[in-house]
Amino acid sequence: MIEVNQLGKRFALGDPKAAAQEHGADPRQRGRFFYSVESVSFSCPPGAVLGLVGPNGAGKTTTLRMLSGVLTPDSGSIRIDGQDLHQGGNAVRAQVGFLSGTTALYERLSVAENLTYFGRLYGLSPAQCQERIELLSEQLGMTAYLKRRVKELSTGMRQRANIARAVVHDPKVIILDEPTTGLDIMSTETVLGFIAEQKAAGRPVIFSTHHLDEVSLLCDQLAVILLGNSVYSGALEGFAGSRDSDAIRKEFMRRHHETEGQQAMEEVQHAQADLA
Numbered sequence: 582m583i584e585v586n587q588l589g590k591r592f593a594l595g596d597p598k599a600a601a602q603e604h605g606a607d608p609r610q611r612g613r614f615f616y617s618v619e620s621v622s623f624s625c626p627p628g629a630v631l632g633l634v635g636p637n638g639a640g641k642t643t644t645l646r647m648l649s650g651v652l653t654p655d656s657g658s659i660r661i662d663g664q665d666l667h668q669g670g671n672a673v674r675a676q677v678g679f680l681s682g683t684t685a686l687y688e689r690l691s692v693a694e695n696l697t698y699f700g701r702l703y704g705l706s707p708a709q710c711q712e713r714i715e716l717l718s719e720q721l722g723m724t725a726y727l728k729r730r731v732k733e734l735s736t737g738m739r740q741r742a743n744i745a746r747a748v749v750h751d752p753k754v755i756i757l758d759e760p761t762t763g764l765d766i767m768s769t770e771t772v773l774g775f776i777a778e779q780k781a782a783g784r785p786v787i788f789s790t791h792h793l794d795e796v797s798l799l800c801d802q803l804a805v806i807l808l809g810n811s812v813y814s815g816a817l818e819g820f821a822g823s824r825d826s827d828a829i830r831k832e833f834m835r836r837h838h839e840t841e842g843q844q845a846m847e848e849v850q851h852a853q854a855d856l857a
């Protein structure tokens with residue numbers, strides 16, 4: 582069981598004026614700080630899959646980085662089976678497997694060599710590493726390319742290997758930050774199948790996504806964040822009937838289009854700067 586209670590995280594800004602231009606009228610910038618996550622709460626029972634959704638910049642990655650132990654929260658708490666993640670030290674943190682956008686593998690090593698390397702770092706014996714590699718390569722469809730060097734892999738192959746790396750030590754809890762973003766259909770299906778297998782094995786999985794169809798397909802629990810605050814957390818089926826669901830959907834879409842518009846504007850500005 583993972584219990585996340587009123588998490589908060591702020592970042593000090595080197596140049597508050599430049600940040601204000603970048604973030605527009607985001608109310609989370611106050612003085613020299615940007616309050617990326619203000620108050621996020623949810624819980625995920627064993628064997629449940631929780632989808633963390635929110636428009637660009639809502640605070641999903643910051644939340645997941647706190648859940649993985651990479652970032653220390655400024656406020657609130659995270660409990661895994663009753664133990665506080667940040668007070669429990671490495672032993673509690675090792676119970677979490679975390680895939681981030683920056684999870685990296687050694688390019689010159691093969692997939693199997695990478696997994697052995699990271700498995701050994703987590704204290705697995707060579708035999709345990711071998712056992713995990715066999716299981717994960719089957720679950721993630723990697724058997725055909727286990728011996729290939731990472732630098733030769735496609736995006737989809739690489740992402741499946743990244744996921745294997747994140748869970749090589751058989752963690753109690755799995756946290757995946759946008760695991761299917763940018764993947765082809767086959768790799769997406771394999772990754773979603775992997776999540777479903779973890780759920781069947783009783784392991785809680787928390788993943789962030791922009792794809793609401795993935796949430797309805799896989800998740801029992803839903804946590805929605807807008808501007809760093811939880812606006813819904815609970816059973817997926819409870820969301821449709823909840824009092825605020827229509828307002829949340831509208832705000833979600835409004836901010837989604839707004840950030841897409843901002844990104845398009847930035848791309849145009851970059852292109853103009855390149856041409857100048």
Ligand SMILES: Nc1ncnc2c1ncn2[C@@H]1O[C@H](COP(=O)(O)OP(=O)(O)OP(=O)(O)O)[C@@H](O)[C@H]1O
Pocket residue numbers: 592593604615616617635636637638639640641642643644
């Ligand atoms: N180190 C930092 N310093 C200042 N601001 C930050 C920092 N890290 C994140 N932020 C800001 O906090 C907000 C939340 O960022 P975060 O990456 O958690 O959002 P997200 O929901 O994962 O977005 P996306 O869907 O685009 O990945 C964003 O506005 C981001 O610019």
